[in-house]
Amino acid sequence: MTTLDVSPETGVSDERFRDLMSMVCGPVVVVTTAIDGAPAGTTVSSFSSLSLQPRMLMLALDRSSRLLDKLRRAGRFGVNVLDARQETAARTFATKSDDKFDRVDWSYRGGLPYLDRSPGWAECAVEALVPGGDHVIVVGAVHDLESLEPGAYTPLIYGGRQFGTHSGLTGS
Numbered sequence: 001m002t003t004l005d006v007s008p009e010t011g012v013s014d015e016r017f018r019d020l021m022s023m024v025c026g027p028v029v030v031v032t033t034a035i036d037g038a039p040a041g042t043t044v045s046s047f048s049s050l051s052l053q054p055r056m057l058m059l060a061l062d063r064s065s066r067l068l069d070k071l072r073r074a075g076r077f078g079v080n081v082l083d084a085r086q087e088t089a090a091r092t093f094a095t096k097s098d099d100k101f102d103r104v105d106w107s108y109r110g111g112l113p114y115l116d117r118s119p120g121w122a123e124c125a126v127e128a129l130v131p132g133g134d135h136v137i138v139v140g141a142v143h144d145l146e147s148l149e150p151g152a153y154t155p156l157i158y159g160g161r162q163f164g165t166h167s168g169l170t171g172s
Helices: 014-021 066-074 084-093
Strands: 029-035 038-044 047-051 056-062 076-081 106-109 112-115 120-132 135-147 156-159 162-165
Touching (some): 029 066, 038 084, 038 112, 066 076, 076 112, 076 135, 084 156
Antiparallel strands (some): 047 056, 076 120
């Protein structure tokens, strides 16, 4: 382990922190935008609602994310909530490949790339970009959305360093 792997402030190693955080399951979404008609997107599991009034959500992108600069320039983005049957799309958009959109079915919705058959979709304006260590927190104001009824799909989640699904507990 190099000295860069351990926080000088706390002594906690990168590996131990990653191990802890892998225990927390998160939703899997693909965040998209378009610059000059060219679609761009990436898989994100650091995603959540932020505010009901006004309607806002947030996600985190690595400072080195190629999508981050495009979100800054476009000022808007789409969030595609993924179904368990869309694991391949999640893996595709997790790569740095330039041909991601050639490998999935998609269309434009509100001028933003939409992954066909995504059970949930939100069109957002970039409200704020907040530094957060080696990531940037993107705050989005929701301008439009569409979603299937709960129970009409099986959400794709990421936890324990693998993709999975959620199922309710008996009696809940």
